[in-house]
Amino acid sequence: MASSLIFTVSRREPVLVAPAKPTPHEFKPLSDIDDQEGLRFYSSGIHFYRNDPSKEGRDPARVIKEALGKVLVHYHPIAGRLREWPGRKLVVECTGEGVVFVEANADVRLEEFGNAPSPPFPCVEELLYDTESLGSDLDCPLLFVQVTRLKCGGFIFGLRINHTIMDAPGVVQFLTALGEMARGAAAPTVPPVWERELLTARCPPRITHVHPEYEFSAATDVMTTVPLSDMVNRSFFFGPREISALRKYAPPHLRPTSSRFELITASVWRSRTAALGYDPDDEVRVLFVVNARGRRSPPLPSGYYGNAMAFPVASSAAGRLRRSPLGYALEVVKKAKASVTDEYMQSVADLMVLQGRPHFAMARTYLVSDVTRAGFEAVDFGWGEGVYGGPASAGIGGAGVASFYTWHRNGKGEEGILVPMCLPGPAMERFQMEMESLTQEPAFDPYDSNTNMMNISIVSRDMKMSRL
Secondary structure: OHHHOOOOEEEOOOEEEOOOOOOOOOEEEOOOOOOOHHHOOEEEEEEEEOOOHHHOOOOHHHHHHHHHHHHHHHOHHHHOEEEEEHHHEEEEEOOOOOEEEEEEEEOOOHHHHOOOOOOOOOOHHHHOOOOHHHOOOOOOOOEEEEEEEOOOOOEEEEEEEEOOOOOHHHHHHHHHHHHHHHOOOOOOOOOOEOOHHHHOOOOOOOOOOOOHHHOOOOOOOHHHOOOHHHEEEEEEEEOHHHHHHHHHOOOOOOOOOOOHHHHHHHHHHHHHHHHHOOOOOOEEEEEEOEEOHHHOOOOOOOOEOOOOEEOOEEEEEHHHHHHOOHHHHHHHHHHHHHOOOHHHHHHHHHHHHHOOOOOOOOOOEEEEEEOOOOOHHHOOOOOOOOOEEEEOOOOOOOOOOEEEEEEEEOOOOOEEEEEEEEEEHHHHHHHHHHHHHHOOOOOOOOOOHHHHHHHHHHHHHHHHHHHO
16 A cells, blocks of 8 residues: 555755856845745645656656756746845845755655555655755745656656745646756747736735635634644545535535535535534634636736735634535635635735735634646656646645645546545544535435425335334
8 A cells, every 4th residue: 555655765965956047136026925924835746757668768857957957047036045125025036046956766666656646645755855944935945856766767756846936827837847848848838927016015005805814813723732643644536426416415506607626625614624523603714725817807927927826715603514505615615716806816915015914814724725727747847747746745734724636537547636634533534424425426306395305204204114
């Protein structure tokens, strides 16, 4: 089993890879969406690649290292360092110092990770550069890359990048360009666009929307009191059959208009709340990442690779969420998602300036991020598309407060969405039972009054028979 797999990774000394040609020395302010407190960390990604016999003699580490120097000519701010100006404003000084590159070897074969690798991955910290020891993201490299060769001839590409510089679509754009350079292109197909001023606060700034996602709460959360050793990781697959079942638990008027993301998020939030046993009056929330690129007027330019996302939040009393049909959670999620508009994004940027760039609130909150359409799995360094490409972990941190939805092909060849979950052991068992009941086709339409009355009659008859 891949979950019990143990292997050894031998790393070489890290080196700095600078742009292959001279680049301008300049200061580039981040946007007021970029530099919020909740994005001041290194996000991690990982890609698994099979051996390609036609690439015999080509070293993926050397190919990618050379391509890094070339692509940084076009993405030269990534080779710089963060500085902080008054008001906690983050700025990139384009120093051209470069990014960190590590090559490594592992005594493991790709097939030992299973037919369809997915997070959590065994020994994942051995496949990524350790950024925890940095202490601060100021005056540090913005990107860390590790290429690990496998015994079978395949390799693993791991990266950690400062989230203030780019979001998931931005990372995919950068990695796609890196892949193009590795395959011999002279320049990226999509030229990068900085233009962070497009998501900067007005002068004077003014908050025009309510933003509960940034409202501090002193509420305690059961998830913060559980030792990491008692947490259980498990992934749940939502293919066509599971989505069809969830849709039938939705009210008829919401079935045609509900996306897979909305159906999954509503059901997972509801089931997780029930599994964790919150008090009925506790306010519980689900906070999700919404890509705002297509929600602005005019849209952000093609090639923009900064953070262009919002964190709308859906909330409910735990008791009402648990006892209500799935349609209630679905309505709340859809309403929160629809709240993200052009003016909403501008209001967030203004809030950041006025309130000191706060962190989004996480008390009794579950954060979900859907990267199924980002395109991680299509990144090609010359060895074809990856067996897996996407987030390196199931979520943010080890406390089970967040999950990344990823595209996945299971062992049966079915395509769908994989939702990793991290919960205390007993809660995980309850969560799994909740999800199994929701992803089974209902015996009757729960919103059809005729079939409901028929079902009630059958149950009543059976109860009478059982007493005889």
